Amino acid sequence: MNQFFYGLLLLIFLALPPVAHLLESIMIVHMHMQMPMLVIAGFLMARLFQLRFPAFFEKWNGNGIPGIILFLIIVVFWTIPRAMDEALTFPSMEVFKFFSLSILAGIPLRDSWKKLSTIGKNAIIVIFTIKYFGMGLLYIKAPVQLCNNYLIIDQLTLGWGFLTTAICLVIYLLYVTFTDPTKYE
Amino acid sequence: MIKNRHTAFASFLVIIFGCILFYLGTAGFTAFTAETARVNQLIDNKPKFPDVTFEDSKGRTYSISEFKDKYVFITFLYTSCTTVCPKLEMNMSKVYDLLPNKYIGKDIVFLSISFDAKRDDPATLEKYRGYFKSDGETWRMARISNQAELDSLLKAFGVTVIPDENGNFAHNSAFYLVDKQGTLIDVMDYKKIDEAGKKLVNILNKDRGSKR
Numbered sequence: 001m002n003q004f005f006y007g008l009l010l011l012i013f014l015a016l017p018p019v020a021h022l023l024e025s026i027m028i029v030h031m032h033m034q035m036p037m038l039v040i041a042g043f044l045m046a047r048l049f050q051l052r053f054p055a056f057f058e059k060w061n062g063n064g065i066p067g068i069i070l071f072l073i074i075v076v077f078w079t080i081p082r083a084m085d086e087a088l089t090f091p092s093m094e095v096f097k098f099f100s101l102s103i104l105a106g107i108p109l110r111d112s113w114k115k116l117s118t119i120g121k122n123a124i125i126v127i128f129t130i131k132y133f134g135m136g137l138l139y140i141k142a143p144v145q146l147c148n149n150y151l152i153i154d155q156l157t158l159g160w161g162f163l164t165t166a167i168c169l170v171i172y173l174l175y176v177t178f179t180d181p182t183k184y185e
Numbered sequence: 186m187i188k189n190r191h192t193a194f195a196s197f198l199v200i201i202f203g204c205i206l207f208y209l210g211t212a213g214f215t216a217f218t219a220e221t222a223r224v225n226q227l228i229d230n231k232p233k234f235p236d237v238t239f240e241d242s243k244g245r246t247y248s249i250s251e252f253k254d255k256y257v258f259i260t261f262l263y264t265s266c267t268t269v270c271p272k273l274e275m276n277m278s279k280v281y282d283l284l285p286n287k288y289i290g291k292d293i294v295f296l297s298i299s300f301d302a303k304r305d306d307p308a309t310l311e312k313y314r315g316y317f318k319s320d321g322e323t324w325r326m327a328r329i330s331n332q333a334e335l336d337s338l339l340k341a342f343g344v345t346v347i348p349d350e351n352g353n354f355a356h357n358s359a360f361y362l363v364d365k366q367g368t369l370i371d372v373m374d375y376k377k378i379d380e381a382g383k384k385l386v387n388i389l390n391k392d393r394g395s396k397r
Contacts, residue, residue: 059191066195073203083210085219147219151355
């Protein structure tokens with residue numbers, strides 16, 4: 001219950017117009033801070049839904065796969081340049097952003113993550129690594145301005161942000177591949 | 186087994202949802218950026234050229250009716266731009282060269298519109314015009330001094346212009362084609378010179394043909 005409260009508080013805080021406006025004024029903060037925080041808000045709120053409707057999650061997300069696919073779809077959707085642009089132009093898209101990233105991505109992520117096997121988890125991280133390399137190169141190499149609401153320099157910053165995140169993910173993957181955690185326990 | 190069927194069904198539903206979401210979000214996988222969506226929508230909507238007053242490089246003032254019964258091939262720029270505008274105007278001059286002489290000035294006029302009315306006075310435009318071999322007559326360069334009028338045009342034609350701290354502007358670029366009635370009929374990729382040239386020649390040929 002406490003977690004739900006904190007999650008909701010975070011969501012409301014992010015939705016405050018001055019906060020939302022500030023975060024959205026910088027492209028990289030919009031994508032790499034506001035959006036993940038919305039997912040975190042949903043992640044925290046998920047606890048209440050898990051306790052209230054355990055049967056629902058058990059029945060429809062027994063192996064965690066539907067949930068993680070839903071999470072992937074929502075997150076990938078919000079990296080499309082147009083989606084990000086339209087969130088700034090159309091209030092309905094903005095509402096959908098808050099709703100989808102918290103409820104449709106945060107909640108299924110929490111419910112699915114624990115149910116996935118190690119291979120499943122690593123597969124998700126590999127998918128994100130590839131995606132981040134791809135998006136990073138797209139934003140850096142694109143000869144045109146991808147988002148009408150941001151300057152090219154913002155686009156380059158975001159591209160490098162994607163690449164650095166991808167590099168971190170690679171380091172993590174190498175780490176789990178070549179180290180044996182049981183040795184240190 | 187039953188549990189698996191449920192999760193399989195849920196996965197299926199989620200994927201369907203994803204397909205619908207991506208289909209709607211990208212206008213049927215055609216527009217991944219707001220810019221393509223904008224261009225597609227403009228071509229569908231065919232907005233009218235709003236009533237604005239131009240002031241051109243020769244200091245003449247007139248409205249769009251100056252170009253009545255002519256096609257107008259338009260770009261938007263500002264002369265202090267060091268990045269995309271020179272390229273845009275260079276490409277525009279190449280399109281100009283691709284057109285047969287008989288059409289130029291009679292059936293079609295080229296018009297470069299500056300959205301930086303403060304700095305781009307007639308003298309500046311007159312100088313800038315020279316760089317691209319624009320004659321100031323069949324290819325004119327003009328500013329719109331009235332901010333409200335300028336905004337109405339930019340809005341109607343979906344041109345986003347964001348000023349940055351250094352006195353530059355981030356803006357989207359394209360070739361715009363307005364027909365004889367002052368309606369926007371096409372928005373073309375400014376990097377595809379040959380394609381734009383061919384399209385124009387086609388339209389102009391057809392137009393002369395229908396008059397005969």
